[in-house]
């Protein structure tokens with residue numbers, strides 16, 4: 408054990424998009440506060456936030472069919488879609504603020520406009536899509552969405568998907584130009600560079616192994632320098648556990664009662680990636696389909712235009728799978744060591760209830776490349792195996808807890824868990840994920856710093872103009888805020904092929 412000890416106002420564990428966002432918000436609100444970040448990897452954004460580990464969709468329900476649910480009476484419930492859309496508006500507004508205040512130089516380094524589309528086949532799904540379109544079109548958040556079941560129109564929108572398609576069943580799609588592709592890895596790195604330039608102490612290759620509450624209410628962290636193996640102790644008044652899949656173990660180590668009884672279930676992912684320019688040039692959209700029967704919502708197949716390292720690519724997937732690791736660079740013992748006396752019965756109940764999901768995930772892992780190509784050919788009939796490579800994506804740890812729906816319920820959203828005194832908060836879960844980082848981190852701030860609410864609100868409104876405003880009841884304000892954020896982020900003019908890069 409080294410004698411190294413530090414005391415800071417804030418410690419952020421993990422250098423992913425969540426810590427990057429919380430650190431950036433706090434630096435704006437309290438520039439004089441000292442912030443220390445501990446990250447076990449050698450750089451920021453190497454886990455789920457990395458551009459190769461997630462799909463880069465700015466989730467705003469413009470294309471994701473699982474956010475709109477058909478009710479028994481045939482109507483469409485759009486409440487989740489509205490919530491996710493509003494949360495993404497917060498992110499865009501904060502990023503626009505960072506651009507306008509000169510903290511982010513060029514928004515094209517992390518965000519580009521890419522139309523968002525939903526695509527379905529078969530009469531039942533076409534009818535669902537039409538009803539979804541009609542329900543969303545009545546809402547100001549979804550203005551500009553188009554629907555078509557005309558193959559000629561679809562050929563215009565998605566030529567790669569329509570070429571050589573057997574038109575033996577009805578097909579339809581919706582399309583909206585205001586969708587985005589976000590390089591969350593690049594954004595994470597930009598935000599950490601920015602924090603570093605404003606005196607945050609960012610310690611890479613430092614793993615937090617343990618944490619305990621001190622007599623004065625602060626937290627002492629046991630941190631290991633993974634290069635030298637030496638252990639250090641660092642204390643802070645406030646700790647954010649932003650360890651992604653690593654958060655559950657740290658929350659358990661904190662011992663706070665709010666973290667008891669919670670478990671995690673890891674779901675791994677794979678993408679198929681095409682880098683051939685002549686194929687990439689034939690597709691310009693993020694096109695989401697419907698999840699297969701029995702598949703978890705995070706395995707909805709989609710074919711996406713992506714921009715990574717100033718290059719356009721196509722991603723297809725994600726294919727879900729099972730691995731006991733909680734992080735991509737995690738341990739095979741992660742799942743088993745997360746089972747504690749306090750969550751044992753919850754985990755057992757979840758295990759019994761979700762046998763079919765586990766079976767599905769194990770089957771997914773066993774798929775051959777050719778079987779994955781068959782799934783891709785539902786989207787790209789002409790796809791050839793040699794043009795597509797398999798890439799391992801990030802790990803998602805879904806929350807398991809006892810809810811009104813029963814013991815050991817598997818949840819697919821994100822959840823902030825915080826101590827009653829606000830001295831520590833953790834983020835668990837993975838969906839809708841990075842897109843909602845600003846809204847979720849504002850929730851952390853509300854919960855953990857209620858004493859600063861009055862003083863901070865004007866600054867929060869300056870950074871996120873829609874904060875606390877009902878946009879649905881104020882369509883004019885909504886329009887102005889949206890237009891101004893789009894202008895600052897370079898999203899106002901829709902881009903075509905070749906215009907996504909180098910602006």
Ligand SMILES: Cc1cc2nc3c(=O)[nH]c(=O)nc-3n(C[C@H](O)[C@H](O)[C@H](O)COP(=O)(O)OP(=O)(O)OC[C@H]3O[C@@H](n4cnc5c(N)ncnc54)[C@H](O)[C@@H]3O)c2cc1C
Pocket residue numbers: 420421422423424425426445446447448451452453454455456457460461462463464465466591613614615616649650651652653654657676677725734800801802803834836837838839840841842843
């Ligand atoms: C396949 C897939 C597709 C996705 N697609 C999308 C999408 O299209 N759009 C979207 O918005 N979201 C998407 N997501 C979700 C999104 O990627 C995550 O919600 C988001 O990146 C989580 O950010 P984070 O900061 O919480 O975690 P991470 O980015 O995982 O960062 C956590 C960091 O903590 C570090 N860490 C962990 N434990 C410790 C420790 N003990 N000590 C020190 N450091 C530690 C890790 O090394 C890591 O760097 C997707 C996720 C996956 C896996």
